[in-house]
Amino acid sequence: MLIGAMVLAGLVLLVLVADRGTALMTRVADAGSLVYCRPCDMRYPRDQLVDGSRRCPQGHHIATASRGFSMSTVLIAACIAFIALGALLVASGAVATR
Ligand SMILES: [Zn+2]
Incomplete structure (x- = not known):
């Protein structure tokens, strides 16, 4: 149960980081070109x-x-915290993995 939730959290984390990376790349590509001004449109x-x-x-x-x-x-911080906490609980034996 906990392992499954951890895997799920890992997948969500991957998606979020990938999304972040894409946004960063478009931002870098934008940097040299045009800047939008809302009042002027x-x-x-x-x-x-x-x-x-x-x-x-x-x-x-x-x-x-x-x-x-x-x-x-x-969300990324929450996922990392959840995975870390889950790993800690499993490692310490506080949660049965079966
Ligand atoms: Zn303007």
Whole structure:
């Protein structure tokens, strides 16, 4: 039961990490090209932005994609914690594996 849940958590973790990796790759690909400004509904080349790439030429603040805290980060942490806890319980013999 616990082993099955751990395998499942591992699969979820794999999917989440793969999703993260893909998002990272598209972000890197985007970095050299265009940045979207919502108020203008336009895309600008990154080198046209002002104030450290945080404002468009019209002066709107551009919300860049959040790098740090996100839901997938929490899920990844939860999966890792669950697997670690499960492994610990199995290793210590607290849970019968049969
Ligand atoms: Zn703008």
